[in-house]
Each structure stands twice: as structure tokens, then as C-alpha cells.
Amino acid sequence: MDRLVKADVKELELDFKRGQNCTKTFRLSNLMHTMSVAVSLTSTNPSLFSFNQAFSIIPALSSASYTVILSEPSDRPPLTTPPDVITVKSSVLPTGKASQDDLRLLFSKPGRYIFRDASITLSFVGPHVVEHLISHNTQIREIDSFLNKAVSGCNGSQLTALMKKAVVSGKLNLVGALIDHGGDVNVRDSDGRSMISVAVQAGNIDVVKTLIASRCSIDNSIDQVLHLAAAINRADLMVVLCANYKNLDVNSVDSSGRTPIHIAASCGFRGVIRFSLSIGGNPEIQDNDGCTPLHLAAEKGHLDAVECLLEASTYSKYALNKQGKTAFALAIDNEHSGLYDLLHLGDVLNRAARIDDLNGIKGCLAKGVKVNGRDQNGWTPLHRAAFKGRIESVKVLLSHGAHVDVVDYNGYTPLHCAVEAGHMQVALLLIAHGAKANVKSLKAVAPSNFNRFKNHLQDSCNEKENGLT
Known part of the structure; x- marks a missing residue:
């Protein structure tokens, strides 16, 4: 026989509660028909676990209950890898009687008559x-x-x-x-x-x-899951949410009247703004304070967000909040000078180029306005001056670094604009500064204007060859 007693479980699940005593009871059965058996219980962590009876005697063909006790209540379960275990040892006791000291002495040293009958795993649940x-x-x-x-x-x-x-x-x-x-x-x-x-x-x-x-x-x-995702700059979460909840509205508003685009604009999260716009987000909605997303981005000085919103919005640049302020005014209030060009001064430069206000052009450029800044159509100030035939304005812009071959969002260069409007002197000036004047690039202009320009250009070239100019 390789064991004398049998445990009723292989694992004990202790219901752990913070700061409270934790106990669990199990049973051992004597497998011997005629003799009593002495039993010893030990654990791999005796400082934590004790027993109601570490040493005992089980009569023949009888069983007894034992309780394992978590000795010191704790705020955290004593989880270990591998888990603690109870070891059950036994020995035949022919007399059926022995004191605790005798039993302790019996199991104190190994011997051929000491059996290791069971290992019971301790788990906390x-x-x-x-x-x-x-x-x-x-x-x-x-x-x-x-x-x-x-x-x-x-x-x-x-x-x-x-x-x-x-x-x-x-x-x-x-x-x-x-x-x-x-x-x-x-x-x-x-x-x-x-x-x-x-x-x-x-x-x-x-x-x-x-x-x-x-x-x-x-x-x-x-x-308001889209608002929450926007607040932590997680366009990827917004993608997953929109794919699985078809009734989500990217233009829904929170208690402040703000959409997810407002939230992203205030934080400067360009990727979230772009995704929201791609699924139908409206960048011109005003919150309870009358602020558009552009107001919020301008107030915080978020350049990328401002650029993104200006690309998507026609009117929010001019919208007034309840304090009567535009996004430009909020940028000034908060000294975000890097936004002045985008929000207002670029418009001033375009207007000056359109009406041939040379002092206005020079004043804007002196304030740091981008000479090649674009409007919502991709036009630069040079496009506008060329289209209006403002040759002096064209000269000033070119002298300050205006690009002659920049194309708008429809593929038009300033030279296209000059030819389309019939301003031949402006067109020649642009060509003199390197603008490309070939038939392929000018197919987009009206045929009559193109033919007139082509003939005028040919005449000018002939005059130069004959020494007439």
C-alpha cells in the first residue's frame, strides 16, 4: 500500500475577503480496515497558513474534518507562483493512541513508515x-x-x-x-x-x-463616444465605433453645444478633425458660446488644426461668437501671431492685390504675411493680381518672392489667369520672370483669349528679332 489516507479534494478554494479571516474545511479518510492512522498536516508557507489540528489520529475506516486557516487577515490575497500546497503525511498507529508530542516526534524525521499521501493545492477565489x-x-x-x-x-x-x-x-x-x-x-x-x-x-x-x-x-x-474618442486624439477608435454603430452622428452636440470637431479643434488634434470631416462633420456649427471649431483652435493657437479647418470651411473665418469676436480676434487676444496670416492678413493681402493697393501689399508683407499663401480655391495673391491685370501689384509680389508657376486647386497658374482675362502685358511680365508659356499648359483657358495671346506673343518675338524693340 502506497498511502494510508485519502483526501476528498485535490484543491481547496479559499473565499478571500480583505481584512477578514479566511478558512476552508476538507476531509481525510483512513483507508486501513483494522488500524488507526496518525496524520500530519503542513503547508509550504507556515507563516501564512495554520490548521485546527496539525497532528491527529483517524480510527480504522473512519474520516475526519480539517480546517486550513489564513493566519493573518490581509488587504491582498497571498498569490504565489507556484501556489501554496498542503502536504498530508501519515503513519500506521497500531496502538491507536498517542499524545501531540508523540505525534510531533513521529513526523519530525523521515522514515520508511512515513507516507506522503496527498498534496492539496491552495487557491484564492x-x-x-x-x-x-x-x-x-x-x-x-x-x-x-x-x-x-x-x-x-x-x-x-x-x-x-x-x-x-x-x-x-x-x-x-x-x-x-x-x-x-x-x-x-x-x-x-x-x-x-x-x-x-x-x-x-x-x-x-x-x-x-x-x-x-x-x-x-x-x-x-x-x-457620446465620438466626443470621448476625439478628446484623447483617437481617430482609430472613431473608425471602429462608426463601423459598428450605424446611428452615430458626428454632428451631435454635448451639453456645451460642441461637436467632436469642436473637441478636437480645442486640443489641436488634426487627424481627428480630418476623420470627422470625412464622415460628414460640419466645421461651421457654433457652440453655446457662438464659437465654431475654428474659434477654439485659434484661441489655443493650434496651427495645424486652423489650417485643416480653413480648408474645409468657407464662412467660419468670418463668424462672430457671442462676444462679437472672430477667430482672428481670439488669436490676437491670445498673441498667437503665427495665425494672423491664415485668419485675416492673408485676406487683406489678397484684397490689396486685387485692387492694386501697393502700399497695402507692402504693409502686409512687412508684417510677415506669406506672399504665396492660398485662399479656399488655392489662389495666391499673384493669381488675383494677374487675373485683375494689376501689373504694378504683380511686380511687387514677384519682387517679394511670389512663385510664378504655382497652380490653384483646378490646375491654373497666374499666367493662365492673366491670359483668361486678356491681360497680355501681365502675361508677358510673368513669362519674363520664368512662367512657362506653352500650348499644353494653356489649353484650359478660353480659345479666343489663348489665340489672341499666342498671336500677340508671336508678334512680340518677331519685333525683337527684327530689332524693332
């Missing part, structure tokens, strides 16, 4: 263990080894109560385990928000995908 795994930076391999045991000691309501903490932690295996064991993904937090909102705010896209796959629902009147 319950919501406090799961909460510990969520809250502490336990290594992933350790979490995996303890998690399934821990959740087995929780009921559905306890698992559901732990859902928010798991989602906030971003630990995907914990979230998955709670769901797999009966946690309700459609529980809402104290603010009435869904777990999707909680996951988006935490910024974990894998947890978001897991919740979506588990049919987590949202309430658009409460769960």
Missing part, C-alpha cells in the same frame, strides 16, 4: 481576488494562472460589479474572463454610461472591440 488582479500591476502570466480560479468563486452580480474596473484597467484577459463567466456587458456606471463609453475614455481599442463583439449597446443621448 472571490470578487476581492479579481479586484486585486484588476487593480495591481500583476504580470500577465500570473493573472492568467489565477484568474479562472478567482472568477469561479464569484456570482453573476459580483462579476458585473467588477466590469467597469476591468474595462478601465485595459486588461483584455480580465474583461474577457468576466464576460465568459457571466458578467453583464450592458451594465452602466453611476453616470448611466455604457461600458463602451468607459472603454473609449480609457483608450483601449481591443477592449472596445471585445465589448462590441459581446453586443454591448450604447445610448446616444448619454454615450
